[in-house]
Amino acid sequence: MCDPRSQIPSIDALLASPTAERLLEDTGRSQLTEAFRHTVVKMRRAIETEDVEIIELVDNLEWYSEQAARVLARERVPGLRRVINATGVVLHTNLGRAPLADEALKAMRHAATYSNLEFNLQEGVRGSRYTHCVDLLCELTGAEDALVSNNAAGALVLAISTVGLGKSVAVSRGELVEIGGGFRIPDVLERSGASLVEVGSTNRTRPADYESAAALGEVTAILKVHRSNFRITGFTEEVSVSQLVSIGESHGIPVVHDLGSGLMLRGAKLGLPDEPMASDSLASGADAVVVSGDKLLGGPQAGIIVGRGEMIERMRRNPLCRALRVDKVTLAGLEATLRLYRDPESVTERIPTLRMLALEPEVLKETAEALASHLKVAKVPCEVVPTKGAVGGGTYPGVELDSWAVELTWPDGARVLSDALRAGDTPVVGRVINEKLRLDVRTLLPGELTSVVTRVAEAFIEGEKEGV
Known part of the structure; x- marks a missing residue:
């Protein structure tokens, strides 16, 4: 039987493939070369562990290009990214504290x-x-x-x-x-x-x-x-x-x-x-x-x-x-x-931190109801609930902020849903309470409601495809 390692294409062969030419339109040759090297290493490991599904693709140039494209896509994601704060903690230290005016x-x-x-x-x-x-x-x-x-x-x-x-x-x-x-x-x-x-x-x-x-x-x-x-x-x-x-x-x-x-x-x-x-x-x-x-x-x-x-x-x-x-x-x-x-x-209107802190519960409830309405149109099961937020940032210890949130239920558990919402292009961070995920609207910035609806709907669609 032929050793599958001998069938692994050379880096030069991979770089000369038609799909590689398309990848080179958006990236440099040295970056693509390194991405192909990662892909070849992945194939060698699959051979060592006898991963039959991957080994079957050992001479498939398209597979190597697809894997290289994924490597390049991961490398393009910046380390410091915009995050939507739906925790209700206004000065969330882990999320960068005060959003700027x-x-x-x-x-x-x-x-x-x-x-x-x-x-x-x-x-x-x-x-x-x-x-x-x-x-x-x-x-x-x-x-x-x-x-x-x-x-x-x-x-x-x-x-x-x-x-x-x-x-x-x-x-x-x-x-x-x-x-x-x-x-x-x-x-x-x-x-x-x-x-x-x-x-x-x-x-x-x-x-x-x-x-x-x-x-x-x-x-x-x-x-x-x-x-x-x-x-x-x-x-x-x-x-x-x-x-x-x-x-x-x-x-x-x-x-x-x-x-x-x-x-x-x-x-x-x-x-x-x-x-x-x-x-x-x-x-x-x-x-x-x-x-x-x-x-x-x-x-x-x-x-x-x-x-x-x-x-x-x-x-x-x-x-x-x-x-x-x-x-x-x-x-x-x-x-x-x-x-x-x-x-x-x-x-208090022009500095986001102060605006969030000064928001009245009645206004927050209206925002939560608007978010829930949009989510229901997207066929996402949800409920508007009262909740408690916090000032955060090592300030006002013990002070709770009366707020409103949209509560989401996920068949496979709230933490799985929380993970899914953080995985998108624009991560959404909420809080898991009593095995349900809450999105507190107090800390949403103007214009973020649509992004939240889009990300939550995407997560539910992806979950349905995976049979969750």
């Missing part, structure tokens, strides 16, 4: 070419990237000065490195939080070159605890960390920013407030409980406040530090500032987002 996207596209990132157009000399968002941040927060870095964790490292390098920083034991990804405040302080001085207890910390630590003369800064991703209730006590500032002033040590969320307007405007804002901390006398750009601010990922002019200038001169510097596209998106806050009447 149209104004921010437009500004980022413009900045992606040549720009005046570090060029003074008036004088024709070198400028600084750190001037672009300063006026807006000072206007919105009441700060003397501001600095933008690549992310909030980096901004905190920069701030602590500036005030506590080789020195000690006091932090309440109740604020030694994990900020996500396994990174904890004690570790951040250590990497910033500062020694941690723990004060108080997990549930109760008093002004006297900070006073005692400061009186020893070893503490050179106080760090207050907002517990944005969890709550401590019951027998508790904590020290306010204004109290810490008073202690700091009496001992000549600065107060840094790691606030996190970046909220720029009162929670009540979004139907949420009030959360501290950077302007509150600065009004209470904090020397520097650190917030995120891509959480409740609704902008691109960035670390924002606002505070006293002398303190911010010291941070600019810190060598770490260059290592953590922000890029031109992020600055453009952040500036455009901040400009929207100048009009408090329209900002």
Whole structure:
């Protein structure tokens, strides 16, 4: 019997086939060559494992071209892709947190070419990237000065490195939080070159605890960390920013407030409980406040530090500032987002994160009913149900958002359907609850309803073909 390995076509023969010529119209010769090599390897493995169905195609040039086309198609799919968020979690960290406003996207596209990132157009000399968002941040927060870095964790490292390098920083034991990804405040302080001085207890910390630590003369800064991703209730006590500032002033040590969320307007405007804002901390006398750009601010990922002019200038001169510097596209998106806050009447409509949070349940129910109606036309069995969403992004822990969703039932289980919806050109991500898949409409962006209907209908049709 002839060894099937001897019947495997050569790469040159495959490249000369008529189907290969068609593939070469859309791809380079080197890429197609590599794709054919993958296909030949697949055939060799089939021979080794005695996969009869594939071995029967050993000399079929069409099969090799089809397999190569699949390899090329997979390679064309970008690693970072657009996803439709139907989870109801507005600031979904795994899905990229805040979706950006149209104004921010437009500004980022413009900045992606040549720009005046570090060029003074008036004088024709070198400028600084750190001037672009300063006026807006000072206007919105009441700060003397501001600095933008690549992310909030980096901004905190920069701030602590500036005030506590080789020195000690006091932090309440109740604020030694994990900020996500396994990174904890004690570790951040250590990497910033500062020694941690723990004060108080997990549930109760008093002004006297900070006073005692400061009186020893070893503490050179106080760090207050907002517990944005969890709550401590019951027998508790904590020290306010204004109290810490008073202690700091009496001992000549600065107060840094790691606030996190970046909220720029009162929670009540979004139907949420009030959360501290950077302007509150600065009004209470904090020397520097650190917030995120891509959480409740609704902008691109960035670390924002606002505070006293002398303190911010010291941070600019810190060598770490260059290592953590922000890029031109992020600055453009952040500036455009901040400009929207100048009009408090329209900002909740123009920034997607704020718009989603402010949506009333009645409006969400109408949207869910519209989605269900379209799905039923496509012969997809579904039901409109009330559900609970979340703010997400390590903010507003325990706060549930009343919402509405379309619930889908799949004969082979909700997780199989969930997998199918994620497999399309535009993946749809929902939540599996009680063996049913829910698509929460709160987090759908304008224009995405049609895409959801199309993807769900495709998944059901594909399932029927496979006999699911």
